[in-house]
Amino acid sequence: MPVSTLLRETVAVAALLALLVTAWRHLGPRGEAAAALLTSAAVLAVGAVSPSDAGDALERLAPVVLFLAAVLVVADVCGRAGLFTVAATRVARFAGDSPVRLLVGVAVLATVVTTVLSLDATVVLLTPVVVAAALRRSASPAPGAWLCLRLANSASLLLPVANLTNLLAVPDLDVGFLGFARLMAPALVVVVAAEWACARVQFRRELRPAATAATAAAVGTTPAPDPEATAEEVPLARLPLVVVALMLAGFAIGSPLGVEPGWIAAAAAVVLAVWAGRRGLLVVPDVVRAAQPSFALYVLGLGVVVAAVATSGPGDAVRHLVDAVVAGADPAAPGLLTLLGVAAVATLVANLVTNLSATLLVVPLVAPLGDTAILAALIGLDAGAGLTYSGSLANLLWRRTLDGTAAATGLAAFHRRSLVATPIVVALAVATLWATARVLG
Template sequence: MNSQELLDLAARIGPVMVFLVAMTVVAEVAEIAGVFDVAAHWTAHAGRHRTWLLWILVVALAVACTIVLSIDTTAVLLTPVVIAMARQLGIAAMPFALTTVWLANTASLLLPVSNLSNLIALHKFSQLGAGTHEYIALAWKPAIAAILATVVVLFFLHRRDLLTRYTVESPADPHDRVLLWVSGGVCVALGPAFVSGVTPAIPAVIAAVALVATLAWRWRPKVRSIQVPWLMVLAVCALFVVVDIAMRHGLEPALSSLVGSSGGDGSLWRVGAVGAVSANVVNNLPAYLALEPVADDSPARLMALLIGVNAGSIVTVWGSLATLLWRDRCRRAGLTIDAWPYAVRSLLCAAAAVSAALLALSLG
């Protein structure tokens, strides 16, 4: 790669990396403020001792968290909260842990900011004349279909655990009210900001600065506990460079023959299937980066690819970075996730979610 090609690549991924860092800071401060803890305890109270109702509320919380605060927030920050909540209430933790990781992936289609691959794809969508609003108009039906399919599979697999009752409701730990309300308000305000059409990095940075300033005001020692994922940023940048070089040295023709050309609804299913399989073999981000150049001839095919690499990446524990991080959080919480049993259950969910989303996309 020459210097101009590197500059072009940096111009594309720079805003994405800024967004990633800023949203990580937002999520970290929200966790410190107790936003997720209070939300989980509110759902326990609102569940009225019915496990299935509590689970539905957790589903809604996971979906909202994924859509607005991104896939990693749900997988990393919400997971330990719902596991702890389930244990405090004396109910099975596994259905709730699987709910967070599956919905973190399958509910990450609706907004460009919900998943890093979506945010990367937004550049290609804009080149095809489709901005944020057009992206949402194309994504909302597949997104809803993927979420509903995931919920159905989750209930089918865990109906015995969910059709129980609980009796213990522990109160939420005390939190700084100012920090809690400011953090919650900022998280809510990000939703409209992200669909306004403004470059997502702008409201994300504003939110991060506001929350760090509030944290420094209310609880200064905690500022140092914020963990910025610099290693992840470097890894993503390296992936961009490696995939770009590979595409320039013969990978693109091979992938083009695998994906096929645009033409009819069948091509959407082919793109989605190849995306899903590739994501589970190598991880969803490099899979998207490699397949994007051979599926970027229409917004619909790009969306089919996103469906495959996002909703379909849950079969293997390395299929997405969020799933890897989720497994680590489960391990720290004392919940063992064995790769093979997880893959068997996740295959059913991935097949249902990807098929439902592609069907919704095909039907328009």
């Protein structure tokens, strides 16, 4: 191998590792921005990626980053308006003194928030509220917090806008917004049921009445005998609900017209930011912080670096792995084993280099097999990303959000639970997708 080639590949891999470490260590906005700029400059400087390829990567990512920034503002305003608190309070009221019913309510709530406002809202904004609601009920906060994380990844299957990985794959898909939802809806139902069942079994001790009493003693409270009397009443702001509903409708209407979801989300973000500003809920710097421009820059830098890695040794390894899995598959109708193999590869790569990086590597390779294969890959990239902390940036955000709280989860416990649940969920989701594709033709 020529020295120049070795240098290019070494720099590309080192740049990707540097970005992954940045995510793991959470170096803050300045650290994220600096890492994105330095690594992108490095791979361009040594020729690991050409300016034209880097430009193509940025062009592909630009609409995704616009959507990301806008939906983060939408979610932030919803949080400031108390929507998550109201929802969690009503779930707690529904549950009464039953931890199992509380877990059912959390599953429904986490699925809705993930589907409508994306997985980051579930991890950063909903999870702390669910933890607080559980503690108010003198229940262990761990089951609800865990299910929020699991469904932040797994429940992002339904809509293209629920996960950045889905948006990155949309250009390779031949289905619109509603077509995506139609194919993935049965898989979502199966996934949510499977995630709830796994959490119910894995946290069976915490969900017993005796555990509720122990939690009450630990936090210095007693179980509430009357949920109606103790549920915290929070006024419900209706405009954010209306705007979010219109935003979703806009996604469905705009998709066949070629309107990028980012522009629709941006319009919703502007309306909500103005509304919240007039009510004193935020000021302009709050809007900028909510949009997380440093993270948007990080995603763009990641795209440039992954474009460099795709033409290096690791990229070739992924290509050979995908080729081995899809060898002999019928492009018109890939079989169940092929789809399971695609999802397994996507899961593996996602947990090595995060699902955002894996999407850019894997999806173009399976695209020749058609929509069903791409959707199977997304199951691995979404639900499969919960296998390890490194599988999804949402996993790392969840860990930081709960650090130091009663719901914090250690590395051993995290991986012990996820290594059991993730293969079950991914396999069931892929089998359901395969069956759905056969029925719908």
